[in-house]
Amino acid sequence: MSISQTNIGFVGAGNMAKAMIGGLIQKGFPKQHLWASNPKTGALDFLKITHQLHTTLDNRELANQVDVLILAVKPDVLKSVILELHPIIHQKKPLLISIAAGISTQAIYQWLGNAQQNIPLIRAMPNTPALINQAVTGVFTPNTLSKAHLNITDTILSAIGTYVWLEQEPWLDIVTGLSGSGPAFLFYILEAMIAEAVKRGLPEPIAKEMALKMCLGSASLALSTEQKLSLLRQNVTSKGGTTSAGLQKAESLGLAHAVESMIAAAIERAKEVCQQTISE
Ligand SMILES: NC(=O)c1ccc[n+]([C@@H]2O[C@H](COP(=O)([O-])OP(=O)(O)OC[C@H]3O[C@@H](n4cnc5c(N)ncnc54)[C@H](OP(=O)(O)O)[C@@H]3O)[C@@H](O)[C@H]2O)c1
Structure with a gap:
């Protein structure tokens, strides 16, 4: 057929x-x-x-x-x-x-x-x-x-x-937490980025457009090259500069750990759903 x-x-x-x-x-x-x-x-x-x-x-x-x-x-x-x-x-x-x-x-x-x-x-x-x-x-x-x-x-x-x-098959649970739930996680992070820009006086429509297009452009850049994300990050992080200041703050607040925990919680939930559904 x-x-x-x-x-x-x-x-x-x-x-x-x-x-x-x-x-x-x-x-x-x-x-x-x-x-x-x-x-x-x-x-x-x-x-x-x-x-x-x-x-x-x-x-x-x-x-x-x-x-x-x-x-x-x-x-x-x-x-x-x-x-x-x-x-x-x-x-x-x-x-x-x-x-x-x-x-x-x-x-x-x-x-x-x-x-x-x-x-x-x-x-x-x-x-x-x-x-x-x-x-x-x-x-x-x-x-x-x-x-x-x-x-x-x-x-x-x-x-x-x-x-x-x-x-x-277990990779599917990981994918569920990464790219299945990922759009919501990314929106959550972008919401916070936009909120801070607006709090500092940038009009919301401009803040939103700049943040979303930054996101799209960054993803396209990373997809266009074999370079690791860490290298792309380092390329825009000059010593004593603005990006460096932001990243240092993120590190001191444990942002990477928070993001890892967010993904882990989604993956664990995917596993729980399966267990619950089977035992019902
Ligand atoms: N949304 C996502 O981002 C996403 C991503 C990946 C995978 N998924 C998976 O995709 C599936 C659907 O998600 P969704 O976001 O499309 O949910 P959804 O919008 O709630 O759609 C589920 C549909 O199933 C209908 N339904 C309920 N009982 C039914 C039955 N007995 N027979 C036939 N249809 C029935 C519901 O009808 P009523 O509303 O009229 O009850 C509803 O229209 C979920 O299993 C989810 O895990 C979702």
């Missing part, structure tokens, strides 16, 4: 599903092959009106129609969705793609009655820049995927940005 004839269904029509659907449509994926299900009509109405998608309140109706099932519900709902769709998944053997944070492939296979041999499963961890096709997604599979499944995975994940295959 060619990619453009593959039917893709999103179980859960929330923010991430909408971003992925928007990306696929923007890249020219045919709307008539896209499905979405959700327990309330609000999210579905948007997809139906904006993108003329097939929508349904019934997850089972969707699962019966598609070749790729994207599980885009919150982690605490995933088990009930899988148990609901269990017979159809076993019958149709779709490619399963779960984007639920923290839920391991082992847990998903357990809910499916240990169907590792028969049902291809992928875990993906995108981030919110998916909304503007700028996500970076970590992706893992415990299976050997067919060429067709690799191609469709590439189509879906390329539609929302770039992606990186991860060799080990």
